[in-house]
Amino acid sequence: MVWIPQIPDLVDRLGAAELADALRDPATATVPVALDDPEAGRISGVAVLAAWLAVQDTWRAERKAEIEEVATTLGERRAVGEWVVHMEGAEGGRTGLPVAAVVDLASTLPVRIHHSRLPLPGPHVVRRPVVPPDPSARASDVVGSYLAALGAGDTAAAVAAFAPDGSFRGPAPGAYRYTGAEELAELHDAFFAAGGGVPLTLCTVTEDGVRSAFEYVVDGWGGAGPPQQPGLAVCTRGAGGLIASARVYDDAEAPVE
Incomplete structure (x- = not known):
């Protein structure tokens, strides 16, 4: 709140x-x-x-x-x-x-x-999807490539979408930030540790030429089939057209291995 x-x-x-x-x-x-x-x-x-x-x-x-x-x-x-x-x-x-x-x-x-509810008092509550998926919503260029890699559980392709000094900041507070190819590879290996990828169904896409902001529904995680949950992420493109930074806002929980 x-x-x-x-x-x-x-x-x-x-x-x-x-x-x-x-x-x-x-x-x-x-x-x-x-x-x-x-x-x-x-x-x-x-x-x-x-x-x-x-x-x-x-x-x-x-x-x-x-x-x-x-x-x-x-x-x-x-x-x-x-x-x-x-x-x-x-x-x-x-x-x-x-x-x-x-x-x-x-x-x-x-x-x-x-936003995440991790630092707020009270129990974790699964949030129902806020807006319906839009079959016509498409993430463009490198952002679309990253989402495809995320859904496929492909660490190499996911990391390749980022600039060499690109970063990923998760929804939790504190030092939940990963920068550079090595840390990004470790992060995505952890994402895919349960087997399979993290498919996202897009609901809205807002572009301004530099940033791509998209609302989504997490449809599954590693084949574990957690409850559908909504979220939002923003990817900023760098000078070379690759992702310079990705920031995530959701409360989805990874499956327990």
Whole structure:
């Protein structure tokens, strides 16, 4: 349950001022507004949204949260924002939670939030898919090649999609970051250790020429068939056209070997 106060600014950048105003102050809403949060689920209606945002304000204050902007991928009618929420951890000390939000003006669910729940108190809950798969959604060039390698369980092909100094940052806080061919190979070998790949079914793809942001459903992991779960990832291309960085926002659990 993490609301990023900068999300209405992202809505403004798409030219949807009425929706942005409703997210800032639901009492003034002149348009329907709905969002989906990994923990709270779907939130809609003026009173429900206002109460939830008030809880979020208190939560950020209690955790002494500071929000770091990472990147924005801006399409025609859809935008994806990325942040890291630096906050007091449940067991003391500071921790950082990567959070992404999709603003999708063509959807009946125009704001969708993605993040792991690992540093948050409470049990892990399997999140149901947020938006349906889109058979026409395609990731282009090297990003598409990487997703094919991921689905096939092919470590060599997956690593080949990255620049020599490319990096992968997972959804968990802390040092869950892998850089360079050796670390990326170790990471993907671990992904595929149970046998088979990690097939993703695409739901939306947002491109800006540099970044490719895609919502997906994890359809399986190593043939273990865990429950379908949604997520979002952003790949940034480097100067050579290969992936310079990949950042993942989901709560999918790997199968136990």
